[in-house]
């Protein structure tokens with residue numbers, strides 16, 4: 057189904073945007089690391105084709121030169137075991153596991169590297185860096201499996217190809233916006249780890265106030281606790297600890313890396329054989345993808361959430377939630393509507409069946425015709441009187457049953473009635489002539505009643521054969537009374553059902569316009585979000601459109617959907633609303649006050665003119681108050697720009713024993729165009745109006761058996777009236 | 793690079809604006825109009841790649857604009873945007889010469905694909921005869937029932953209605969419809985309608 061599809065698209069859009077953000081970031085790191093160079097170099101720079109060719113040529117010639125001794129070296133030293141030395145307190149590169157064994161990125165990588173050259177490694181390690189250097193110097197170890205590069209160290213060590221790059225980053229708390237670079241750290245407190253290469257470097261920069269800690273986690277803790285303003289250290293190490301202590305969400309990196317450090321394996325100066333072997337192994341491990349696996353294992357999950365991304369995520373989340381609510385609301389509404397229609401249709405069919413049965417068994421001849429005179433129902437008694445069978449006569453014109461001159465006058469008489477509403481036959485029983493199938497003319501008593509609604513106008517004729525009058529008189533008198541009563545009952549029921557039916561077909565119309573009304577903002581939301589996705593996916597960079605603006609617009613549209621649904625909530629009623637006897641006057645007064653709250657222009661006067669007595673009516677109070685509120689609010693909105701701003705709210709019994717509630721205003725009155733469409737849903741002339749106020753009011757009032765209408769006032773302005781059936785008839789008519 | 797110009801005619805501000813944003817970030821340049829009248833009186837069409845037209849507008853209906861447009865020579869292809877479920881209207885538009893229709897609310901891929909196909913088709917028109925010949929050929933593979941279903945589809949009837957007319961179940965209509973689509977090698981309902989019309993299948997009515 058389409059709506060489900062929509063939701064899934066929203067969710068997919070959401071997931072995709074995230075996947076793209078996430079993916080991009082990970083990839084960026086990996087490439088930086090593998091390149092073994094500073095972050096700058098990773099960005100592709102345009103090169104001229106000539107330069108590229110030259111570069112290629114150079115690479116090939118060097119490779120050719122190097123490959124000769126390299127090849128020999130391989131046969132000499134690519135076998136046998138080696139011993140690696142390392143520190144054991146530099147996680148996640150080197151650390152001790154719970155049983156005191158060396159583990160970490162460094163160990164795993166060097167194992168793989170040596171294995172790739174066909175040998176094995178054993179490890180010795182120490183928590184002190186100077187001891188590690190000694191191990192190598194004394195020949196206890198063949199190589200150190202990871203060390204940061206500094207120019208000083210080249211005096212005693214030969215370095216392999218890089219195995220890691222670690223940018224030294226400036227970490228600050230997430231809500232710090234005053235620090236943008238190393239320069240802005242002047243006079244601020246910066247955490248450093250004692251004698252670490254970063255510390256040594258920073259010491260040389262004047263006016264940076266280094267606060268020294270023994271280990272990285274202490275530096276990080278000081279940052280999070282606010283003891284220092286920044287912490288500068290290799291990024292991966294900080295993130296590793298941040299993740300362990302669950303503070304990734306509170307810190308961020310700013311500015312460019314201070315430096316980008318590279319990490320290498322190292323041998324004692326001059327140990328060419330082992331160095332070549334290490335380089336071979338490193339190349340193989342990088343080429344085989346093993347490197348990626350090990351890298352991902354130790355660094356891949358480290359993530360620091362970008363500030364802006366998080367906000368976008370939250371916003372999109374809200375938009376989607378609103379959208380989903382909107383769609384969900386619509387689905388539920390649709391479902392309830394369908395249920396109501398189904399039930400009403402069922403009831404209608406049912407009552408039609410009962411109606412038929414009553415007709416058939418009636419002792420009076422009964423005929424139902426439509427508004428063009430075509431016979432629809434012809435009961436048994438009618439068959440007996442006229443001599444036609446129902447099968448013969450149904451679908452033919454009722455004129456067949458009349459002798460001249462009635463026959464030829466019937467069409468025009470009926471037309472006249474339909475045009476003018478003035479009837480000669482309706483309501484009173486008359487004596488007329490009938491024509492039997494046999495051709496015999498006979499006197500009959502005819503009563504005609506109208507039933508139906510709107511386009512479904514129907515007429516019921518009851519017929520008594522007067523030739524039989526005397527014979528039947530006694531029996532007829534009695535049974536007729538009864539028949540008329542039951543018929544009246546069923547008639548009323550039928551009428552109510554037809555009425556309901558025609559309202560429901562209005563609802564079909566309504567449902568269509570609602571679908572349209574909702575699909576507009578949904579389309580817009582989808583478009584905006586998809587545009588965001590495109591921008592964030594970076595497929596189109598040279599655009600001036602900003603994600604923030606689009607998201608804001610999407611949110612507005614989601615609000616528009618929510619507003620529509622909110623307006624509709626009141627129409628979604630299933631089953632009998634609970635009704636109770638309430639005093640109209642109190643209800644109306646309360647509702648008027650409610651309707652006037654929250655208006656922009658409140659300087660208007662209201663005059664109440666209530667029926668003297670209490671007016672008890674069987675209503676759903678909340679609904680009726682809603683009607684009053686709608687009318688009062690419309691009236692107040694209508695007078696907003698008028699010179700006099702005066703409302704009159706009245707309650708009174710009218711002549712038919714109905715209670716009438718009226719709201720008058722001194723506004724500009726109704727335009728001709730609006731007059732005919734007042735009660736149609738989604739018709740509005742107001743900015744920000746939805747146009748459902750009156751539509752809802754009509755539904756409610758009619759459900760209570762009343763009517764609602766508008767008329768112009770003599771002195772200008774408009775009065776809206778609605779009626780409700782009074783539960784106790786008051787003999788006194790208080791107001792005309 | 794030169795961007796292809798796409799026109800958007802829709803009376804709903806939000807739809808217009810959001811569609812503009814989507815198309816712009818997708819690499820088109822966009823002009824939008826809030827009414828058919830304004831669009832018809834103020835716009836030359838020589839630099840336009842295609843036109844997106846909402847059928848459901850108050851002053852001049854989308855169909856009328858379309859008729860006006862197709863009168864002009866060198867008119868760009870028109871893609872009709874219809875309300876949700878308004879297939880009869882969409883089919884009417886296709887019959888009147890629209891390139892495609894897209895139902896609101898739509899996903900970006902649907903509309904972008906359609907636009908790209910429209911622009912492509914406009915630049916490298918497949919000769920009318922060859923596509924007609926193809927369609928006629930494919931038509932021969934349809935069974936009688938499938939042809940019937942096709943002619944109802946061309947009329948823009950929904951599955952339910954077709955089922956009622958033919959006295960079969962909607963599920964069966966769906967099956968026939970899927971077969972018709974695959975036998976005719978139609979990419980979409982609008983494509984199917986265009987082919988059927990080219991091959992001389994008239995709507996039932």
Ligand SMILES: Nc1ncnc2c1ncn2[C@@H]1O[C@H](COP(=O)(O)OP(=O)(O)OP(=O)(O)O)[C@@H](O)[C@H]1O
Nearest residue numbers: 690691694725740741742745746747748749750774
């Ligand atoms: N008292 C009044 N005087 C003049 N015009 C009115 C009055 N009441 C209603 N109207 C007209 O009828 C229209 C429909 O009214 P309705 O209450 O149904 O919707 P709305 O007030 O526009 O929006 P909302 O759904 O927010 O109530 C209004 O937009 C206005 O043009």
Ligand SMILES: [Mg+2]
Nearest residue numbers: 686690749750
């Ligand atoms: Mg209102």
